[in-house]
Amino acid sequence: MSTPTITSPDKIRNIAIIAHVDHGKTTLVDQLLKQAGSFRENQAVVDRAMDSMDQERERGITIKAKNTSVYWNGNIVNIVDTPGHADFGGEVERVMKMVDGVMLVVDAYEGPQAQTRFVLKKALAAGLSPIIFVNKIDRPNARPLEVHDMVLELFLELDANEEQFNAPFIYGSARDGYAVNSPDDEHVDMAPMFDMIMKSIPAPAVDQDAEFQMLVSNIDWSDYVGRIAIGKIQSGRVNIGDQVFRLQEGEKPQRAKISKILEYSALSTIEVEVGAAGQIVGLAGFEDVNIGETIAFNKESSALPFVDIDPPTVQMFFSVNDGPFVGTEGDRVTSREIRERLIREGRTNISIKVEDTDAAGVFRVSARGAMQVAVVVEEMRREGFELLVSRPSVIKKEIDGKLHEPVETLYLEVPDDAVGGCMQSLANRKGKVEAMTAKDGRTDLEITIPTRGLIGFEFELLNLTSGEGIMSHLFKEYRLDSGDIRTRHTGTLISMETGDAMAYSLHNILTRGKLFIAPGTKVYEGMLVGENPRADDITVNPIKAKHLTNHRASGSDKTVTLPPPIEFSLERAIEYIAPDELVEVTPLNIRLRKRILASNVRKRESKKTPAGG
Numbered sequence: 001m002s003t004p005t006i007t008s009p010d011k012i013r014n015i016a017i018i019a020h021v022d023h024g025k026t027t028l029v030d031q032l033l034k035q036a037g038s039f040r041e042n043q044a045v046v047d048r049a050m051d052s053m054d055q056e057r058e059r060g061i062t063i064k065a066k067n068t069s070v071y072w073n074g075n076i077v078n079i080v081d082t083p084g085h086a087d088f089g090g091e092v093e094r095v096m097k098m099v100d101g102v103m104l105v106v107d108a109y110e111g112p113q114a115q116t117r118f119v120l121k122k123a124l125a126a127g128l129s130p131i132i133f134v135n136k137i138d139r140p141n142a143r144p145l146e147v148h149d150m151v152l153e154l155f156l157e158l159d160a161n162e163e164q165f166n167a168p169f170i171y172g173s174a175r176d177g178y179a180v181n182s183p184d185d186e187h188v189d190m191a192p193m194f195d196m197i198m199k200s201i202p203a204p205a206v207d208q209d210a211e212f213q214m215l216v217s218n219i220d221w222s223d224y225v226g227r228i229a230i231g232k233i234q235s236g237r238v239n240i241g242d243q244v245f246r247l248q249e250g251e252k253p254q255r256a257k258i259s260k261i262l263e264y265s266a267l268s269t270i271e272v273e274v275g276a277a278g279q280i281v282g283l284a285g286f287e288d289v290n291i292g293e294t295i296a297f298n299k300e301s302s303a304l305p306f307v308d309i310d311p312p313t314v315q316m317f318f319s320v321n322d323g324p325f326v327g328t329e330g331d332r333v334t335s336r337e338i339r340e341r342l343i344r345e346g347r348t349n350i351s352i353k354v355e356d357t358d359a360a361g362v363f364r365v366s367a368r369g370a371m372q373v374a375v376v377v378e379e380m381r382r383e384g385f386e387l388l389v390s391r392p393s394v395i396k397k398e399i400d401g402k403l404h405e406p407v408e409t410l411y412l413e414v415p416d417d418a419v420g421g422c423m424q425s426l427a428n429r430k431g432k433v434e435a436m437t438a439k440d441g442r443t444d445l446e447i448t449i450p451t452r453g454l455i456g457f458e459f460e461l462l463n464l465t466s467g468e469g470i471m472s473h474l475f476k477e478y479r480l481d482s483g484d485i486r487t488r489h490t491g492t493l494i495s496m497e498t499g500d501a502m503a504y505s506l507h508n509i510l511t512r513g514k515l516f517i518a519p520g521t522k523v524y525e526g527m528l529v530g531e532n533p534r535a536d537d538i539t540v541n542p543i544k545a546k547h548l549t550n551h552r553a554s555g556s557d558k559t560v561t562l563p564p565p566i567e568f569s570l571e572r573a574i575e576y577i578a579p580d581e582l583v584e585v586t587p588l589n590i591r592l593r594k595r596i597l598a599s600n601v602r603k604r605e606s607k608k609t610p611a612g613g
Contacts, residue, residue: 009278010203014232015131016080016095018123019105020113020472024135028105028174029068029081035177035190036070036077067098067218067230067264067280072194078264078280082119096122097306098217098232098280101129101201104151108134108142108171111150113411118474121158130167131200133193137183138173141440144183168200204232204278212236212244214283214295215304219348225260225284229295234304236297237276238283245299246289253299259285290347312353312366313406313451313475316373316574317390318342320361321584323593324498324524329586330386335361338380338387345376352376366395368475370455374571381585388582389574394451397478404478405450409434412445412461413470419443421464429453430482448476456487456575488578491537492592493530495523496599499543503560509540515565516592517542526597528581531566539599568592 017025069078080095102123132151134144148169155165172179179193218230246254262269262282275281292306320335327333342363346354353366367373370392377389396405414422431449461469493513503519513532529542573583573590584591596602
């Protein structure tokens with residue numbers, strides 16, 4: 001156990017790093033940790049050290065907000081690294097109550113992007129003091145002074161108060177490890193940034209002498225102590241062994257005893273004996289604790305206010321795998337196991353909502369976007385789960401007796417020669433172009449589009465722009481339902497048999513369309529094995545072998561050459577499937593299938609359901 005780091009609040013700074021995805025937040029935190037001497041000289045530290053989840057490293061994005069701290073000239077700077085992708089906006093919103101200022105990171109070439117607007121709006125509304133770091137000034141075509149003006153325009157648009165509008169700017173390169181007050185200054189180290197944080201971010205406004213109170217802004221988990229409540233201590237101090245109460249509006253206070261107090265330093269936690277006002281700490285000793293609750297000594301205390309979280313806009317259904325291969329690849333297949341895992345996810349991820357449905361073994365999961373749900377599904381398959389996932393559908397609302405749907409602002413940057421194709425695709429998806437700006441062979445588009453119209457568009461954009469298109473989007477408002485939108489214009493090839501796919505039969509099926517599977521793939525009746533360019537579904541037999549004759553030996557089957565099959569990532573599969581289809585997810589495979597596997601039952605049901613129903 002370490003000695004307590006009781007520090008005067010005026011020596012503490014609590015700051016969140018916010019930015020659009022890929023503008024350099026996590027790399028910046030790496031440099032602050034290194035230059036503050038948080039690592040031993042011989043310690044091997046990977047890049048993007050704060051991205052501890054496997055998926056964060058694989059995707060190159062931050063998914064979960066995480067906190068650390070650095071010591072600088074006798075001061076403590078607590079840093080929260082936040083996601084930049086719109087689907088994980090809930091992670092950004094809830095940390096606003098834990099910090100007193102924000103470091104807005106903006107790319108010196110790209111300038112403010114969609115998510116920059118979102119995270120900055122939340123920070124300004126919370127009354128936080130900002131510092132703007134114009135990053136990547138070493139990039140070719142960097143334009144730091146232009147970006148400076150663009151950020152100020154954004155501050156005006158977002159109704160920043162006078163103090164926020166006069167926020168200080170600092171420039172530099174997180175990758176190369178330097179910050180400067182002016183782009184022309186000598187490039188040395190990050191010291192100017194530390195100095196600016198201490199000067200421009202206020203110390204936490206806390207009461208050291210009042211009774212202990214803390215708002216839970218994050219939850220961690222330890223196999224040894226269970227749930228850990230993380231937050232900024234608003235008043236007083238807490239010791240190991242203290243009795244406290246969990247408070248939540250409208251709920252009965254729950255008693256608990258503090259068993260551990262954790263402070264965050266570099267990439268690890270330190271056990272301390274006392275937590276003091278102004279510090280960000282983790283508290284253990286709770287059977288159960290949730291984000292948004294207040295921890296206090298007095299059960300009569302009022303619960304501290306929590307930030308309003310934007311509502312989810314899409315929903316998907318998770319269900320038990322009922323396919324013929326169930327249980328052959330994963331060991332967690334029951335509805336109870338799936339439900340418990342989803343409930344646990346909902347407790348630590350406040351922008352995800354999990355509900356039971358009338359159907360046994362089927363759960364409704366509401367979220368900000370398909371990617372957010374795909375991350376949860378990917379975690380589950382890595383943990384040994386098997387489950388079925390539906391296509392995302394938007395959450396509609398009835399307003400004044402009429403059905404309204406969520407609408408988003410879509411920001412696109414595409415090569416000039418792809419503009420026509422993109423605009424045609426967006427028009428088919430009920431998108432309306434609001435603004436268009438051309439620069440250096442590329443065009444920026446701002447489009448208002450129903451959330452439904454965005455489902456599956458990212459993959460279409462890759463094809464339309466040969467992988468050069470960049471998109472981001474933000475929830476705008478609810479509007480009157482815009483009618484039918486078709487985002488998939490192809491049918492599928494469906495297996496009529498169960499067994500191992502044969503090269504001979506797949507070669508024959510190629511005349512009908514493109515394949516999703518290769519020879520030797522295990523298939524079952526009702527599984528999607530390919531795509532039909534027409535809108536109709538066609539049943540095929542992928543396991544049929546060549547009949548042997550006196551003239552042909554079975555070995556001649558090996559001479560058949562097939563093009564590589566279309567491979568689906570989890571997100572691509574979820575957004576590709578039609579409403580009558582599901583994605584089967586296991587630790588080893590991602591399969592696409594019909595909801596109803598038996599073809600005779602599918603035909604019977606299709607006659608009952610009117611077209612488009």
